[in-house]
Amino acid sequence: MTRLPHSAAAWLLAVTVLACSSASEDAGPSATLEEFYGHLDQADYASAMALYSTDAAELWDDAAARGGADFASWALLETRHGQVDGVRVLRQSIDGTAARLDYEVAYSDGTTVARSARLVLEDGRWRMGPIG
Helix, strand or coil: CCCCHHHHHHHHHHHHHHHHHHHHHCHHHHHHHHHHHHHHCCCHHHHHCEECCHHHHHHHHHHHCCCHHHCCHHHHHHHHCCCEEEEEEEECCCCCCCCEEEEEEEECCCCCEEEEEEEEECCCCEEEECCC
8 A cells, every 4th residue: 555645645635625615615506506406305404594595594484484385395395305316507697796597407207397596695605595
């Protein structure tokens, strides 16, 4: 087994850490959308909610306070109970700190559904807004 010198191992570790941190901080709107649906499909609703913009998260909080739709119920319907095969972005437009994505959600039964989402750049990261 070949061993790296300590300085080479430290350099490799530093590069790996920097690559991982910059990937999450600099992820574009499409990457945020894919991450969001990945969390939804795995029923990791806390992580999905953490990707919402402040305004969008407040909309869900307000709806729940009024006895309206709750996030988990919507997520189960949107993912067809964890049956998302993938998300394909059809069109992306970015205007400063706002973005709009038109995309398709593909399900394991072969069907697709067209959706659009608005995202905003908050604190250096693209965050989900309303989905239509």
